Structure formats: C-alpha cells, structure tokens
Amino acid sequence: MRALFGKRMRKTTAAAAVAAAAFAALSASQAPGVTDVPSGGRQSTGKVEAPDSASGDDSYYTDLPDLVSPDVDSPGDSVEADTSGIPETVLDAYKKAENALRGDNPGCNLPWELLAAIGQVESGHARGGKVDANGTTNAPILGPQLNGNGFANITDTDGGVYDGDTVHDKAVGPMQFIPQTWATWGQDGNGDGREDPNNVYDAALAAGKYLCANNRDLSKAADLREAILSYNHSTDYLDLVLKWLEKFRKGVDTVPDGTGREPGNRSDDDIPDPDPTPGPTSPGATTPPSGGGATTPPPTTPPTTPPTTPPTTPPTTPTPVTVARLVKSGGPFTATEGTAFASSPKVKAATSSGAGVPKQAVRFAIVGSTQATFADGSKSAVVTTDISGFATAPRILAGEQPGEFVIRATTTEGSRVITADFSATVTARQADALTSATATLTGAPGAAFAETVEVKATLDGAAAAGVKVTATMIKNAEGDPNDAGPYFKDADGKVIRTLTLTTGADGTVKVPEIYADDTAGTYTLRLLANGGGKLDIELKVAAAESPSPSPSPNPTP
Incomplete structure (x- = not known):
C-alpha cells in the first residue's frame, strides 16, 4: 500500500x-x-x-x-x-x-x-x-x-x-x-x-x-x-x-506538468499493514520466550519405519485451458433508426479443439461513425463467458444515424489479443405510401402559389413518424430534376428545386411555399420517401386571361 x-x-x-x-x-x-x-x-x-x-x-x-x-505531535515539523x-x-x-x-x-x-x-x-x-x-x-x-x-x-x-x-x-x-x-x-x-x-x-x-x-x-x-x-x-x-x-x-x-504537489493524507491511513514477519508455522516449531533467550529443541526420535519408496512416475500437470479463437454466432444485425436491434452478437471463446472456455472476459465495443450504443448508453461492455464458453453482447440501440458500423468482440490470452468483428446496419425510417388531399396547384407567373400541400406518410397503413421525404421539381417521368419553372427558397432566399422534409409524430409534413417563375406551363413536384412511398403533385402556371375588347359602336350614317 x-x-x-x-x-x-x-x-x-x-x-x-x-x-x-x-x-x-x-x-x-x-x-x-x-x-x-x-x-x-x-x-x-x-x-x-x-x-x-x-x-x-x-x-x-x-x-x-x-x-x-x-x-x-511534532511542533518542529515544517508546515x-x-x-x-x-x-x-x-x-x-x-x-x-x-x-x-x-x-x-x-x-x-x-x-x-x-x-x-x-x-x-x-x-x-x-x-x-x-x-x-x-x-x-x-x-x-x-x-x-x-x-x-x-x-x-x-x-x-x-x-x-x-x-x-x-x-x-x-x-x-x-x-x-x-x-x-x-x-x-x-x-x-x-x-x-x-x-x-x-x-x-x-x-x-x-x-x-x-x-x-x-x-x-x-x-x-x-x-x-x-x-x-x-x-x-x-x-x-x-x-x-x-x-x-x-x-x-x-x-x-x-x-507546469510534474510540479504539482501530491497530497499526503489518505482515507485508508488507519488500516494497518499486514505483519511482514508472521510467526512459525512448521509443526514442532517453538516460539522464543519474551525474554529473547534461546530454547532447546525437543529431541528427535529416529523413524522406525523405512521411508516409502518414491513413485517412479512423476505426477502429471494439468494442461492449461487457453483460448485460441472467438467463434462468431448470430446476424445479420439490422435495425431501423430509433429502435433496438432484435438480437445481439454472440461469441464462443474456444480452444484449438473447439471446446468452450468458461469465465473468460470478452469485451464488446461499438466501432465506427454511428449513434448506436448499448442499452445503458455506453459504447463498450465486458461480458464473462458462461460454463459453455459463450458470451452475448448487451442489447444495442440503433440511434438516429443511418449507416454501417462494427461490433467488435475482443479477448486476451497471454500477450495475444483475439478479435471477432460483426457488421451492423442502421436503416432510415420508412414509409411505403404518401398521400395528400391536394392533387393540383395553380399559380400565376412570378408569384407564389396560394395553396399549400400537406403530405401524410404511412407504413403498412400506420402513420410513419420521422421519415425523410425528398421533394423535387422534375421535368419528366423519369424524375430528372428541372432547372426551370416552380421552385422553393432556402433560408437565404435563394432558388432551390430539391429539399428534404421530415414527417412529424402523426406522420404528416407540410411542403414549404412554392413560387412560380415567369414561364407558363405545367410542371410536376415529386415526393419520395425511404421505403418506396411516392407522390406526384401537378403544378400549373398560367397567365391571367386578358378581357376581350368591347365592340365599336356603329358609325353614324
């Protein structure tokens, strides 16, 4: 200590x-x-x-x-x-x-x-x-x-x-x-x-x-x-x-580093250290009297029975059980944003012959650019293998960032580090259908469309919250972006014709205000969601009709 x-x-x-x-x-x-x-x-x-x-x-x-x-107790000591x-x-x-x-x-x-x-x-x-x-x-x-x-x-x-x-x-x-x-x-x-x-x-x-x-x-x-x-x-x-x-x-x-003063008093100062000189433990040993004088050892009697002949075969030393590899089990590991993975990686700490090694510490770590964590919010956890040599990672939460990452299992055997990697994927929230009460919008050149569009996303008929929906002005059925016609404005007032929206808790989202340029015609706004949801809104830009001229009165004969 x-x-x-x-x-x-x-x-x-x-x-x-x-x-x-x-x-x-x-x-x-x-x-x-x-x-x-x-x-x-x-x-x-x-x-x-x-x-x-x-x-x-x-x-x-x-x-x-x-x-x-x-x-x-020592008044002369320094402060x-x-x-x-x-x-x-x-x-x-x-x-x-x-x-x-x-x-x-x-x-x-x-x-x-x-x-x-x-x-x-x-x-x-x-x-x-x-x-x-x-x-x-x-x-x-x-x-x-x-x-x-x-x-x-x-x-x-x-x-x-x-x-x-x-x-x-x-x-x-x-x-x-x-x-x-x-x-x-x-x-x-x-x-x-x-x-x-x-x-x-x-x-x-x-x-x-x-x-x-x-x-x-x-x-x-x-x-x-x-x-x-x-x-x-x-x-x-x-x-x-x-x-x-x-x-x-x-x-x-x-x-400066290294010049700080280390404190002196500790909370365990009152715990006595073990006696470094334990008393005799051999049978027949004696303890000196308090005066410190030597004692006469008791007389020894020669054995009357001859010693037993030592065995000719040396005792066998049990072979240590060592981990040779981590055998992977489970997968694939996929979850949607904001949910938990249905299962967790499992490994077997195995010897070279495949036998499981119990009581082996295995560290599971979440590696890569991801918001996924274990259920307690940490990125790593240590699990001890069971009697059969198996260790299973704790429950994993997907987080809010789609993408791939690695779940790494690690154990040590002497100076060796043994690893096993599992691939995991977080997928974006999905909607298989997009609907709206508005099918067509009509506006005038150089002005904003008066009506707004509200879209609802559903998955298997249920409202789909948190789904990313891409809104794009297109120029053909293939969905190629248009560079003319109606447009949105970004936060700086600049013209954009593609943006990404996110549905709310009820699965709905409002499309921002749409503007028309000076070109008349019929255009299409296409909305696409992860999971296959698709919706086209027709946008008509037409100049206001001019009033017909009044007929001239008949000339006076």
Whole structure:
C-alpha cells in the first residue's frame, strides 16, 4: 500500500475537526441513495460484494483545500503547503471534457471544476501532473487491492489487463476507475483511437459521462450530490469533493506538468499493514520466550519405519485451458433508426479443439461513425463467458444515424489479443405510401402559389413518424430534376428545386411555399420517401386571361 501511494502523512487534528463539522452539516440533508458507510466507503463488517461505484469505494486523498496543517505531535515539523495548483495538461483535460459534454449532453451542465475536485481527491491530479505530452501517466496509478480487507471485495474482472492483478480488481488511473466500470464507460478523450484509463483526457471524459448518467442535471444540488456519491458511497467523500469544487470555482492556479504537489493524507491511513514477519508455522516449531533467550529443541526420535519408496512416475500437470479463437454466432444485425436491434452478437471463446472456455472476459465495443450504443448508453461492455464458453453482447440501440458500423468482440490470452468483428446496419425510417388531399396547384407567373400541400406518410397503413421525404421539381417521368419553372427558397432566399422534409409524430409534413417563375406551363413536384412511398403533385402556371375588347359602336350614317 505504501509503495503505491508514496509517503503518507498523519491526518491532522484541524483536518479531522473540519471534516467532522462538514459531515454533521450534511447529515441533515443526506442525498438519495446515501448509505451509512464509514470514511472512504469501507464497509463496517465482513466481506462485501462489488459496489455500484466508479472507484469501487477505495481509498482517496483527504487533504482539505487551503489547509495549513502542522503536525501537532511534532511542533518542529515544517508546515504543509496548499496542494490546489492544477498541472497544465490535467487542467486542459478537465476543460476539454466539459466542452465535449456541453455538446453531447448539454442538459447535464457538467462543470470542469467538478472533474477537478474528483481528480484532486482521487489522485492529486495524476500525482501532481506526472503525465506525458499526450496526457498518459508516466507510471500506472493503482489503488489498493479490493480484496475485502477494509474495502469492497471485487474479484478480478479484466484478467489483469488494466490493473495487473488477476485475483482482485484495483482502481486505475488519475480518476481511479475500477476495471469493470471502465469497460462500460471508457472513452477516447484525446482522439488517439484508444480508451486508456491511465490517460487523463480519456479518464476525465469518462468521469464526466459517468457523472451525467441517469439524466442528471448537475446544476441541481440533489443531482450533484447523487452524482458524487455514485463515484464513492461515502458522505465524507461527498463533503470533501464539494469543498474542493467550491475552492476551484473561486479560481485556480496553473502549474507546469510534474510540479504539482501530491497530497499526503489518505482515507485508508488507519488500516494497518499486514505483519511482514508472521510467526512459525512448521509443526514442532517453538516460539522464543519474551525474554529473547534461546530454547532447546525437543529431541528427535529416529523413524522406525523405512521411508516409502518414491513413485517412479512423476505426477502429471494439468494442461492449461487457453483460448485460441472467438467463434462468431448470430446476424445479420439490422435495425431501423430509433429502435433496438432484435438480437445481439454472440461469441464462443474456444480452444484449438473447439471446446468452450468458461469465465473468460470478452469485451464488446461499438466501432465506427454511428449513434448506436448499448442499452445503458455506453459504447463498450465486458461480458464473462458462461460454463459453455459463450458470451452475448448487451442489447444495442440503433440511434438516429443511418449507416454501417462494427461490433467488435475482443479477448486476451497471454500477450495475444483475439478479435471477432460483426457488421451492423442502421436503416432510415420508412414509409411505403404518401398521400395528400391536394392533387393540383395553380399559380400565376412570378408569384407564389396560394395553396399549400400537406403530405401524410404511412407504413403498412400506420402513420410513419420521422421519415425523410425528398421533394423535387422534375421535368419528366423519369424524375430528372428541372432547372426551370416552380421552385422553393432556402433560408437565404435563394432558388432551390430539391429539399428534404421530415414527417412529424402523426406522420404528416407540410411542403414549404412554392413560387412560380415567369414561364407558363405545367410542371410536376415529386415526393419520395425511404421505403418506396411516392407522390406526384401537378403544378400549373398560367397567365391571367386578358378581357376581350368591347365592340365599336356603329358609325353614324
């Protein structure tokens, strides 16, 4: 533990007093979902299961902002400096994450100062900004092993890919994501094509999306508290993050990368380390008396039975079961905009002989330019194979962007990465029929048509909402666009003769105003919808008839 986090400092009396007062103030207005968990999110008794939190409720830095805290037990010690300066690259990552969320989820109202507060508490801003030019930490930042000893008990979920531990999970990176949470919420914040929890850009964006989950509006106090507690189920943690949030909202100092000061106090400082020198365990061993004097070992009696002859055949070592390939199952995968895919990709983690490998972690990721996501809004998910070696991706939502993308299944075997790709397609909403009460429009040269056209789109007789309908002025039955005759106007008042419309919730759409040029004649407006819906409207442009001249009176004889 100490090797992971560097030098530890004792919590000061002043820090404890402030934290206790803040905790008391918050107790009366405890956020929904807050459980009675001791400091640091540690459970009070027994072994617990994996918490539903980003960090696994592991330890965190407890230093308070602007706290000058000499060690009261050692008056001669130096005073600890404020640790609130944010390294340049780390601060840039927080702000870029805020900008990204402002575009993707404006209703969340995520402030970068909240990411900074959590980054301060979780890792001291990547240990004082020890990152390279791309924002990746110079060395992995790992939390304690979540083995139930003072923390949650989370059995390994990533095969040690992120945290290097194949027995239990550890929180990873500057925002301290546990592997199973990163598998769901991991992001590529710096555009390098990787989702790396040790990269501050990736981690900050992932933390932002995690905090914005469940349609939270972080400008509301209740949603803000709920979001922070979802990161670590501790009211002490909540109070501490809120204090740093208030601090950063008042302004921050920027410091060069690598020069930031790492905090000293941690929430797990009171957990004793295991005894490095356990007592004797061999049968017959003795423990020295308290005085430290040596004892006389008991006399040994020679065995009366000759030793058994060792076996001539060495014991066999079971052959390890290794994954040789991922066998694909299912498809084709096609869904219409705004719907869910009817089925999901399935793979079998198989040995070279085809036998299934159970308990193998398989990561499914949605790859490509698409709005499709898994049902929880994420782009990736980790699934463990069942007893037969099969893993099925979670339910997939199509989104609102037609096109093709890839669903990629990945697993690791030693240093090898094994993948299997599935093709998926999102098709546009469709209508097989277009109808209108208007069949013909009549107008005068150089003027707008007085009537408007309303069109209804249906699919199998039911109203078709959200369907794209193309309206084009054509010059022949083949549908070639016309370059003369009636036209529309764009937002700048320019002449256009083709535009795209979208039907409303009731399947109807109104055609914008139509204008006639100075050429008289009969023209056609054609409307086409995805799915085969088609409708032609006749447009007649005719000059007004001139009145006939009055007959001349008969001349007077």
